[in-house]
Structures are given as C-alpha cells and as structure tokens.
Amino acid sequence: MARIKQGVFSWEDVLAQQYQNNKPTGLPRSRRYSALQGQRTPPKPDTRTEWTIQHQSALLARLSPELRLMIWEMVLGGMRIHIVQRTNRRMGHILCPRTGSCEICRGGHRSMKDVPGRLLALSMTCKQIYCESIGMLYSLNTFEFSNTWSLTYLRPTIPGDFWDAIRAVELRWAFPGHFLPCKDTVKSIYFSAGRQQWVETCQAVTCMPGLQTFTLQLSGSWFCEPVEKIPVFLEPLRELHLRQRWKLQLPQQPYYVEEIRNIDGDLRKRGIECLVRAV
Ligand SMILES: [Zn+2]
Structure with missing residues (x-):
C-alpha cells in the first residue's frame, strides 16, 4: 500500500491523497485465507463451479x-x-x-x-x-476507461481471473499543460492526473496477461504540450508488448498532426511499440 505523506506540499501531493482516498474497497479476501479461521480449520471446498443439472x-x-x-x-x-x-x-x-x-x-x-x-x-x-x-x-468486450484512475480502481474490485481475461482496453488520459510553475519540465506534464497514478496505471496495463488490443487516447487542452514530452510521458508503456502494436491517439490539433512522423520515429527509437495517429 502506498504511503501517504503527512501534510500537503505540492499539487502532486493533493492528487496523490485524492487518489488514495477515493480508491474503492477491494474484494474481501477468500475465506480460505481468513485470519479468523487460522491454520487449524480445513479450507472450505470451492463450490463456485459446481451446479446441479x-x-x-x-x-x-x-x-x-x-x-x-x-x-x-x-x-x-x-x-x-x-x-x-x-x-x-x-x-x-x-x-x-x-x-x-x-x-x-x-x-x-x-x-x-x-x-x-x-x-x-x-x-x-x-x-x-x-x-x-x-x-x-x-x-469478449472492450473496456473503456475515460475517468482518470478508473483502471487501477477497477482492478481490486473484480476477481483476479476476470481481470486476467480482459483482452481489449481503451484508456483516455489527460495530457494538458498547466499554469503551475515547476522546475522540472518533464514532471510538469503529469500534473493533470498525477505521475504516480500514471505509472501505476501503465504497470497495471503491461501486466494484463490476456490483453490483446490497447488504445491510449491522449486528450489535450486548448494549448499544446511540446511533442518532445510525449515519448517521455509514454516511457512507462515501453514494456507493453502485444501481438499487434498498440494504438496511440493524439489530439487532433494541427501541431500534433504535423509532428506525427517525428513522434512516431522517436517512439520507435525508444522501443515503444505503438501506432500513432491523431483523432
Ligand atoms: Zn460511449
């Protein structure tokens, strides 16, 4: 479990606390592992897959x-x-x-x-x-996560084998600029949704054993983030290897549309396996 710092020191901290506080309660642990039962009680048989004809x-x-x-x-x-x-x-x-x-x-x-x-x-x-x-x-369905943080929030609320069965995911993540001063120019792009949350989300995606198709839609604000930041932002997805390249959808602003080739080339150089387009 992530540690929550005492006190609020930055916008990033505000988001981190909000992220932790809003996390849904996970499924209860299986009775077989209940602390109350201890080691002496034999585990109850799993009857989830038994039925009468x-x-x-x-x-x-x-x-x-x-x-x-x-x-x-x-x-x-x-x-x-x-x-x-x-x-x-x-x-x-x-x-x-x-x-x-x-x-x-x-x-x-x-x-x-x-x-x-x-x-x-x-x-x-x-x-x-x-x-x-x-x-x-x-x-057999596509799971779409428009609300920031929803993907990592869903995971503990469904049984692990159901999570592992998911094959198609679409994720929308805000990629706007911001008005907050920050010395770290790379870190600044994370302010909309939180760096820790973004990294956690990427880790969850790259560890999905059944995943076959993945689409990331970066939504932008009325002004553009420099394209150089995109490959840095996508770094946590470098470990995502699917049979077919996953899809990256950029905001359809002229700036991004004109830079697609450069972005694509840069991503390939860094080993990030995606197809880039602007929508
Ligand atoms: Zn819809």
Whole structure:
C-alpha cells in the first residue's frame, strides 16, 4: 500500500491523497485465507463451479454445450463498456450505445446512469449459466476507461481471473499543460492526473496477461504540450508488448498532426511499440 505523506506540499501531493482516498474497497479476501479461521480449520471446498443439472430446462439440458456457448457469446460479447466512478468509492459501468450520441464518448459522464441489471442479467439467471458465461463478459468486450484512475480502481474490485481475461482496453488520459510553475519540465506534464497514478496505471496495463488490443487516447487542452514530452510521458508503456502494436491517439490539433512522423520515429527509437495517429 502506498504511503501517504503527512501534510500537503505540492499539487502532486493533493492528487496523490485524492487518489488514495477515493480508491474503492477491494474484494474481501477468500475465506480460505481468513485470519479468523487460522491454520487449524480445513479450507472450505470451492463450490463456485459446481451446479446441479436442471433436467426440466430445455435450454440447459437439451442444447449442446457448443450451442449454449454460442448463445452466451452473442448476448454478452461485442460490447464497449465504459467503466465509471460513482459516489462513495463505487465503480459502475455504462454500455456505450456507439451511436455518436454517447455522452461519455464525447467527454461527459455525469448525467448518464448505469443499468446494473442489464449486463449481468443472463449470467445471473442460474449458477450453470453464470459459470458458462461470466468469463465471456470480460474476454469478449472492450473496456473503456475515460475517468482518470478508473483502471487501477477497477482492478481490486473484480476477481483476479476476470481481470486476467480482459483482452481489449481503451484508456483516455489527460495530457494538458498547466499554469503551475515547476522546475522540472518533464514532471510538469503529469500534473493533470498525477505521475504516480500514471505509472501505476501503465504497470497495471503491461501486466494484463490476456490483453490483446490497447488504445491510449491522449486528450489535450486548448494549448499544446511540446511533442518532445510525449515519448517521455509514454516511457512507462515501453514494456507493453502485444501481438499487434498498440494504438496511440493524439489530439487532433494541427501541431500534433504535423509532428506525427517525428513522434512516431522517436517512439520507435525508444522501443515503444505503438501506432500513432491523431483523432
Ligand atoms: Zn460511449
């Protein structure tokens, strides 16, 4: 657990405290490792994947497993899921309608409400369907993190095997300038979201065992950060090696559009495996 400095010394400290204070509570530890049980009590058997065959159910008893899995896949796959932060350190989700009118895709998020039942309705029908389908929810959808810090906040709130099953991630991170004086010109770019938080987020991404596609969208402010800072900013992602290059989307400001070739060349030189474009 990160140590919190006593007192506030800089803007970076304010963000670090905010980051720690807003972290959602993680899942409770498995009872098998409960301190109350100690070593003497034998661990309880894991019954999460056990169910009784429901002979009365035509769907479950008559359809072959292959057909059932195809149905679950059609219901649960192919979605874009916005992960959002709610009040009281809760995490939530909103299904992206992909219509162009999505408020979160356009940069907002406050007024949209998640519909918790919809995403999990099928999996929560019974234990058998849950066991057969829940993994698909994580492996067959794109998880989009628009709120800064959401990625590292989500991780402790879902079981590790679900986290490991995630294959597609889109991350939006603010890359604006700032008005705060700072002697360290490199560090200054982190003020919008916090350097520690950025590094932690990158570490979490590079350690995702199932990750196949990753898109980082850098959002800019009305003025531009020097392009030289981008490779430095992206350094923590150097260890991200995917089968295909991950995608870097820059703000569509003329300054960045004109510099794409130079940015791309610089990133390649540094061994950062991404495809650059401006959106
Ligand atoms: Zn959306």
